[in-house]
Amino acid sequence: MISTIDPAVVEFANEAFYLAFNSGNLAAMADLWAADSPVSCIHPGWRPLLDRDEILQSWARIFQNRGEDRQIHCHTLRVMNHGQCYSVICYEQMAGAVLVAMNSFVLESGELKLVHHQGGQCMDPPDLDSAPQTIQ
Amino acid sequence: MISTIDPAVVEFANEAFYLAFNSGNLAAMADLWAADSPVSCIHPGWRPLLDRDEILQSWARIFQNRGEDRQIHCHTLRVMNHGQCYSVICYEQMAGAVLVAMNSFVLESGELKLVHHQGGQCMDPPDLDSAPQTIQ
Numbered sequence: 001m002i003s004t005i006d007p008a009v010v011e012f013a014n015e016a017f018y019l020a021f022n023s024g025n026l027a028a029m030a031d032l033w034a035a036d037s038p039v040s041c042i043h044p045g046w047r048p049l050l051d052r053d054e055i056l057q058s059w060a061r062i063f064q065n066r067g068e069d070r071q072i073h074c075h076t077l078r079v080m081n082h083g084q085c086y087s088v089i090c091y092e093q094m095a096g097a098v099l100v101a102m103n104s105f106v107l108e109s110g111e112l113k114l115v116h117h118q119g120g121q122c123m124d125p126p127d128l129d130s131a132p133q134t135i136q
Numbered sequence: 137m138i139s140t141i142d143p144a145v146v147e148f149a150n151e152a153f154y155l156a157f158n159s160g161n162l163a164a165m166a167d168l169w170a171a172d173s174p175v176s177c178i179h180p181g182w183r184p185l186l187d188r189d190e191i192l193q194s195w196a197r198i199f200q201n202r203g204e205d206r207q208i209h210c211h212t213l214r215v216m217n218h219g220q221c222y223s224v225i226c227y228e229q230m231a232g233a234v235l236v237a238m239n240s241f242v243l244e245s246g247e248l249k250l251v252h253h254q255g256g257q258c259m260d261p262p263d264l265d266s267a268p269q270t271i272q
Contacts, residue, residue, distance in 0.1 A: 038216040040225050040238070045259035048225050050214050078186050080174040082242050082251055084219025089176050089184050100184050102176070102238070102254055106218050115218055118238055119257030123181035136146050 005086060005112070007079035013105050013112040014088040018074045024063040030056050034113035037106050042118040044099065070094060075128050086112065091128055098125035140269050141248070143215035149241050150193040154210045160199040169257040170223060170249035173242050178254040180235065206223055206230060211264050220249065234261035 013032075020028035031040060033052060041055040042048045043062070049055045075091040085106055090100040104116035149168075156164035169175060169188060177185045179192040179198070185191045211227040221242055228235040240252035 037218060038214070040214065040216065040223075042225070042236050042238065044256060046236075047258060047260060047262065048213060050225065063240065077184060078174070078176065080176065080251075081221075082173060082221040082240070085221035087176075087252070089178075089186065100178050100182075100254075102178065102252065104218070115216075116223070116238065118236075118254050118256070120178065120180060120254070122183060124183060126183065 004081060005050045005107075007081075010079045010081075010088060010105060010112060011076055011088045013086075013114075014076065014079075014090065014103055015074065017103060017114060018072050018092075021059075024061055024066075026056070026063060032114050034106060034108055034115045035115070036108055037115050039114070040116045040118075044120050067113075072134075074132050085115070087116075091122065091125065092119060094126050098122045098128065140217060141243075143217075146215045146217075146222045146224060146241060146248060147212055149222075149250075150212060150215075150226065150239055151210065153239060153250060153253075154208050157195075160202075160265045161246050162192070162196055162199060165195050168250050170242060170244055170251045173246055173249070173251050175250070175253045176254075180256050209264075213267065221251070223252075227261065228255060229261075234258045234264065239240075 017032055017136050020032055039052050039055060040048055040050050045114045051057055054079055073093040076088055078089045080087045087102055087104040090101050092101050100122045101119040105112040153168055155170055168195045175188050175191060176184055176186050178238055185194055209229040212224055216223045221240055223240040226237055228237050235255045236258045237255040241248040242251050
């Protein structure tokens, strides 16, 4: 049995996901996703992707098609622990939109790996520019 | 340690969630949500709700404001297990829209309880009327 992971470590894994996104680093993105656990990815408006290769292809497509300004600033709201599954609820602030996302991680070979991402637009976001980017 | 739960049992808990929704049964909805675990609920377009009472109030508001035809037909795509956390990815078919949802459950006192719900509209849904409503 593993012991409970510090929420700061979970938040660090979550930040690594947005760093991979913002730098368009597909190798880093691939390394972040779990290899031995079931995975799911639900991009806004898309059908759910339930296959690891399909998920990585979707990120490749998103990286190719996005503009240079398509950077995400992540505001972490909550780190949650359910057994061996660790989740982050956060706002994704980008040019012209704010999304709400959930990212879930499990440990594989001692490292937190993504098993789930779902994002959807928030139609009534708070003023994130004046909010602290901390766990509440 | 608990043993792994049969996916059919997880799917049954997921069906209970949509039964509570379709019948507008707030007591059943309240009973479905975990009492001792961190919970999150992200309705389409809403800010994330991270407090159990706030989540139940949101369902009360939704039940009050929806039309009689606001029934959800759930098409389960996948049941996933990550440690003690069990998740369902499904389509929510309703009048005029198809959503993609993720519902996550943990065991509390031997019963599966909801710890997370997130739904968002699918802009390119498959033809659900001709699709089998089974785990794929």
